[in-house]
Amino acid sequence: MSATLQIRDATPVLLVRDVVKAAAYYTDKLGFNVERFWGDPPMFTIARRDGVSVMLNQVDAGDSFRPNDYDGRFSLYLDVSDADALHAEFAAQGADIVCAPEDQPYFMREFQVRDLDGHLLGVGHDISGKN
Numbered sequence: 001m002s003a004t005l006q007i008r009d010a011t012p013v014l015l016v017r018d019v020v021k022a023a024a025y026y027t028d029k030l031g032f033n034v035e036r037f038w039g040d041p042p043m044f045t046i047a048r049r050d051g052v053s054v055m056l057n058q059v060d061a062g063d064s065f066r067p068n069d070y071d072g073r074f075s076l077y078l079d080v081s082d083a084d085a086l087h088a089e090f091a092a093q094g095a096d097i098v099c100a101p102e103d104q105p106y107f108m109r110e111f112q113v114r115d116l117d118g119h120l121l122g123v124g125h126d127i128s129g130k131n
Helices: 019-028 083-092
Strands: 013-016 033-038 044-049 052-058 076-079 096-103 108-114 120-126
Touching: 013 019, 019 033, 019 044, 019 052, 083 096, 083 108, 083 120
Parallel strands: 013 052, 076 120
Antiparallel strands: 033 044, 044 052, 096 108, 108 120
16 A cells, blocks of 8 residues: 555535425525436536535335335434534524434434435534543
8 A cells, every 4th residue: 555545535425305495405405505316317426515525315216215214323423513503503493303412422412304315414522521
């Protein structure tokens, strides 16, 4: 392995039923920005906020697609500077908040929000005092 070779980032790809509606939710409720769609009709977009990207990929109508049932597993986790402030922002915009911010035994203060397709997003900040 080369000393200069690095993996610099990872971008989640979430499967959605309707990419236009999903993009509107990420924009209107979660404060992301969507600049363009790909496909005719639209099938793909990238939502961005503060240097973080989330790809939204629409499944074909005939594909079997089951949104995440609540089982406590996150589709993605957002490491943020202030979970309480972001919770307040999301709540004010009408996002589907699953639970309010709480301190976790693994030294994160976090809350959960769900998108239109049932994807569970964890949102939290470090409370270990090591940052």
